[in-house]
Amino acid sequence: MQQKRTEIAALGEFGLIDHLTEEVEIYNASTLLGIGDDAAVIDSFGKQMVVSTDMLVEGVHFDLMYMPLKHLGYKSVIVNLSDIYAMNAQPTQITVSIAISNRFSVEALDEFYEGIHFACKKYGVDLIGGDTTTSTAGLVISITAIGEVEDNKFVTRKGAQLHDLICVTGNLGAAYMGLLLLEREKKIYLETPGLQPDLENQSYIVERILKPEAKKDMIAWFANHQITPTAMIDISDGLSSEILHICKQSEVGCMLYEEKLPIHEQTRLNAEKFNIAATTAALNGGEDYELLFTINPKDFEKASNCPLMTIIGHITSAEEGQNLITNGNNKVKLTAQGWNAIKN
Amino acid sequence: MQQKRTEIAALGEFGLIDHLTEEVEIYNASTLLGIGDDAAVIDSFGKQMVVSTDMLVEGVHFDLMYMPLKHLGYKSVIVNLSDIYAMNAQPTQITVSIAISNRFSVEALDEFYEGIHFACKKYGVDLIGGDTTTSTAGLVISITAIGEVEDNKFVTRKGAQLHDLICVTGNLGAAYMGLLLLEREKKIYLETPGLQPDLENQSYIVERILKPEAKKDMIAWFANHQITPTAMIDISDGLSSEILHICKQSEVGCMLYEEKLPIHEQTRLNAEKFNIAATTAALNGGEDYELLFTINPKDFEKASNCPLMTIIGHITSAEEGQNLITNGNNKVKLTAQGWNAIKN
Numbered sequence: 039m040q041q042k043r044t045e046i047a048a049l050g051e052f053g054l055i056d057h058l059t060e061e062v063e064i065y066n067a068s069t070l071l072g073i074g075d076d077a078a079v080i081d082s083f084g085k086q087m088v089v090s091t092d093m094l095v096e097g098v099h100f101d102l103m104y105m106p107l108k109h110l111g112y113k114s115v116i117v118n119l120s121d122i123y124a125m126n127a128q129p130t131q132i133t134v135s136i137a138i139s140n141r142f143s144v145e146a147l148d149e150f151y152e153g154i155h156f157a158c159k160k161y162g163v164d165l166i167g168g169d170t171t172t173s174t175a176g177l178v179i180s181i182t183a184i185g186e187v188e189d190n191k192f193v194t195r196k197g198a199q200l201h202d203l204i205c206v207t208g209n210l211g212a213a214y215m216g217l218l219l220l221e222r223e224k225k226i227y228l229e230t231p232g233l234q235p236d237l238e239n240q241s242y243i244v245e246r247i248l249k250p251e252a253k254k255d256m257i258a259w260f261a262n263h264q265i266t267p268t269a270m271i272d273i274s275d276g277l278s279s280e281i282l283h284i285c286k287q288s289e290v291g292c293m294l295y296e297e298k299l300p301i302h303e304q305t306r307l308n309a310e311k312f313n314i315a316a317t318t319a320a321l322n323g324g325e326d327y328e329l330l331f332t333i334n335p336k337d338f339e340k341a342s343n344c345p346l347m348t349i350i351g352h353i354t355s356a357e358e359g360q361n362l363i364t365n366g367n368n369k370v371k372l373t374a375q376g377w378n379a380i381k382n
Numbered sequence: 383m384q385q386k387r388t389e390i391a392a393l394g395e396f397g398l399i400d401h402l403t404e405e406v407e408i409y410n411a412s413t414l415l416g417i418g419d420d421a422a423v424i425d426s427f428g429k430q431m432v433v434s435t436d437m438l439v440e441g442v443h444f445d446l447m448y449m450p451l452k453h454l455g456y457k458s459v460i461v462n463l464s465d466i467y468a469m470n471a472q473p474t475q476i477t478v479s480i481a482i483s484n485r486f487s488v489e490a491l492d493e494f495y496e497g498i499h500f501a502c503k504k505y506g507v508d509l510i511g512g513d514t515t516t517s518t519a520g521l522v523i524s525i526t527a528i529g530e531v532e533d534n535k536f537v538t539r540k541g542a543q544l545h546d547l548i549c550v551t552g553n554l555g556a557a558y559m560g561l562l563l564l565e566r567e568k569k570i571y572l573e574t575p576g577l578q579p580d581l582e583n584q585s586y587i588v589e590r591i592l593k594p595e596a597k598k599d600m601i602a603w604f605a606n607h608q609i610t611p612t613a614m615i616d617i618s619d620g621l622s623s624e625i626l627h628i629c630k631q632s633e634v635g636c637m638l639y640e641e642k643l644p645i646h647e648q649t650r651l652n653a654e655k656f657n658i659a660a661t662t663a664a665l666n667g668g669e670d671y672e673l674l675f676t677i678n679p680k681d682f683e684k685a686s687n688c689p690l691m692t693i694i695g696h697i698t699s700a701e702e703g704q705n706l707i708t709n710g711n712n713k714v715k716l717t718a719q720g721w722n723a724i725k726n
Contacts, residue, residue: 042489043487043489044487044488044489045484045487045488046482046484046486046487046488046491047484048488049488051514054488054491054514055514057488057492058491058492058495058514059509061495061499062499062502062508062509063499063502063503063508064508065502065503065506065507065508066474066475066506066507066508068474068475068530069474069475069508069510071510072508072509072510072511073509073510073511073512077511078475078477078510078511080431080474080475080510080528082426082427082429082431082530083426083427083428083429084427085426085427087424087426087431089475089477089510089511089526089528090477090511091477091479091511091512091513091524091526092479092513093479093480093481093513093515093522093524094515095481095515095516095517095518095522096518097518098481098515098516098517098518099515130410130412130413130424131410131412131413131422131424131433133422133433133434133435133526135435135436135437135524136437137437137439137442137522138390140389140390140391142390143387143388143389143390144388144389144390144392144393144398144401145386145387145388147390147398147402148401148402151402151405155405155406155407158407158409159407159409162409162410163409163410164406164407164408164409164410164413164416165403165406165416165417166413166415166416166417166422166424166433167416167417167421167422167433167434167435168417168435169435169436169437169524170395170398170399170402171437171438171439171442171443172439172442173439173442173522174439174440174441174442174519174520175518175519175520176518176519178437178439178481178517178522178524180435180437180479180513180522180524182433182435182477182526184424184433186412186426
């Protein structure tokens with residue numbers, strides 16, 4: 039058979055998603071927002087429901103050699119809740135499906151579910167269903183999260199306006215440095231079994247990769263201060279990749295400032311040890327699950343006084359492109375070098 | 383480490399689900415029905431939303447050797463819609479997540495999504511999101527379906543009452559006979575490559591396994607005739623297994639009649655060839671995706687005149703147990719020998 043064969047890698051993750059979803063049609067008036075954001079939005083008599091789903095595959099998204107199952111369960115929930123918060127919504131329910139091989143015992147699964155239950159309790163979310171099946175190879179986890187948001191308060195990636203302030207919660211690059219550290223220790227362990235990992239004074243960055251949190255507080259602050267971001271996304275693939283999503287969908291440009299990027303001290307120290315610029319970790323390191331959003335400049339004062347966020351730049355016209363002003367006052371073009379889930 | 387190790391197989395699929403979900407707590411008043419039925423139910427200002435999820439794993443749930451990708455995409459949607467109809471609800475949205483290895487081309491994925499889109503169109507359902515990621519081994523598909531149902535019209539597995547009529551849509555055992563046929567032809571093909579499969583006059587049973595349909599018409603009939611079943615489930619694991627679920631959750635017994643079981647002529651003919659009792663295929667064959675439900679005896683006349691269903695028995699007291707009256711007038715106890723998704 040002489041059929042055309044296009045490699046998936048040739049399209050890349052985002053190209054593939056665009057390609058596969060270009061034929062999607064909408065049949066129900068209740069579908070307010072479909073594919074293309076952190077979550078979809080469904081209308082339900084004035085209240086709106088938000089739905090998001092993520093799949094995690096062993097050997098691709100996690101390594102059981104340094105990821106305890108309890109943490110894996112916890113993190114699997116968090117990455118989904120993060121998508122719901124990124125819509126300015128409150129998560130309310132999740133479904134959890136897993137494919138497992140018989141190398142896992144019931145006790146191992148219990149640990150995994152302990153992490154799931156712990157995240158549900160902490161974030162007030164109900165586990166309402168799922169599917170449990172056999173895997174012929176590794177562990178695969180698929181979670182769908184459902185949330186609710188007040189009428190028309192949901193925030194997409196496409197509302198950023200000229201002069202809006204660009205803000206980010208917490209700090210950036212820590213999860214990536216934690217990952218590099220765990221990968222190094224794994225390598226050492228494999229070469230010299232029995233040697234205990236050297237993770238002293240690294241607990242912050244290790245926790246950021248193994249046990250991330252979703253930014254519930256930020257959404258509560260928006261509600262309390264009656265601010266609705268103009269655009270929002272959660273940072274799973276790195277700041278560069280995410281701000282480019284907002285700029286593309288909002289049809290705007292951006293100016294970020296290197297000196298404004300919030301970077302934790304442990305991230306800086308480890309970046310130095312690994313001979314990586316801390317800014318590179320902040321721009322391209324993934325899995326921070328911080329929120330990146332834009333707000334109207336009239337809210338500058340409120341934003342400046344908010345301890346949960348840092349203003350890192352502003353929105354420009356599309357013609358000006360997407361740029362970072364470095365500490366040396368050079369203007370560099372932002373590119374998406376974030377983690378690409380579609381690999382060969 | 384001397385930790386206790388319990389094999390997953392020791393609990394079985396349903397035992398495992400019970401075990402993993404016994405600690406589930408509910409934090410949101412909007413969660414009307416959680417784990418334990420075909421779908422969960424979420425309240426949303428008087429309208430109720432129904433959510434169900436299924437995971438399909440290559441080598442466990444499907445064999446790409448005889449399952450064309452387009453059919454696989456179609457069937458993946460159908461099995462989820464079937465769960466939504468089994469709640470007496472209308473499916474409205476789905477999310478589709480897949481883990482794929484690079485042995486799949488973009489063209490192969492297009493075929494898969496063609497089936498997804500075709501099912502969405504036929505059933506008026508919107509594809510609203512998903513996740514696409516790498517698999518280190520086979521293809522894994524996870525779909526979540528969302529539906530809506532009028533206030534308190536949703537039907538669970540636990541409402542069957544003494545003397546209720548037990549009904550089933552369509553016919554039983556056809557998908558299982560189709561599977562046996564395809565497995566036989568695969569074996570022959572592997573032993574003698576090049577030999578064309580002998581599927582003449584078998585198109586009905588082959589279609590039942592490769593391209594099942596969800597029972598949308600039955601739900602429409604209930605609405606038109608103002609009948610709400612007292613309990614309902616879809617038949618994915620075989621009639622025996624499913625009626626036992628209804629009996630267990632409703633705390634009742636049942637009496638089924640072998641002579642009443644609707645069995646297609648092709649199913650009977652092939653059962654004979656394979657030296658299997660057609661009744662065994664009807665009772666224990668899975669993947670028919672017919673609906674099994676109970677209705678109040680006052681609706682007997684309406685039910686008798688409905689071309690979509692067959693009355694196959696009635697509900698008895700729990701003490702009488704779950705039984706089948708054979709054509710030879712023997713009473714045999716029903717046991718769940720349905721397909722077990724958790725294998726070693």
